[in-house]
Amino acid sequence: MYVMLWRIDAGDYAGALEIGRHALRHGWVMPLGNRNVQTVLAEEMADAAQSAMLAATGFDADLLLQTLELTDGMDMPDQSRARLHKAIGAVLSERNPASALNHLNHALQLDPRCGVKKDKQQLERRLRNDSR
Secondary structure (H helix, E strand, O other): OHHHHHHHHHOOHHHHHHHHHHHHHHOOOOOOOOOOHHHHHHHHHHHHHHHHHHOOOOOOHHHHHHHHHHHOOOOOOHHHHHHHHHHHHHHHOOOOHHHHHHHHHHHHHHOOOOOOHHHHHHHHHHHHHHHO
């Protein structure tokens, strides 16, 4: 399981998802800490995306969407799932603002204090202006 985290840290997100997919399929657990595999995967991928966005290097939205699909329906704190939706919304905001807004709304429903209100308002304003 450490290899999954190392791959995320090294930027090999696709490799980390493969390990995560295998771990979830076979019921592996994290060796240390109190987070389960799906929570670690969602949080670490979201954090990697947020870091990439802050560094203006971009991030592949498909990797985040795969993470969301992989962890869908699995037990994890709402705050962790909200973090993943927030990251997806941030990554999609330029390319697909309607989908980004949907993810930001979902993040806000899961965790009202997740920090997406201003981003949500900006996207709503942009979509209104684009439709005129």
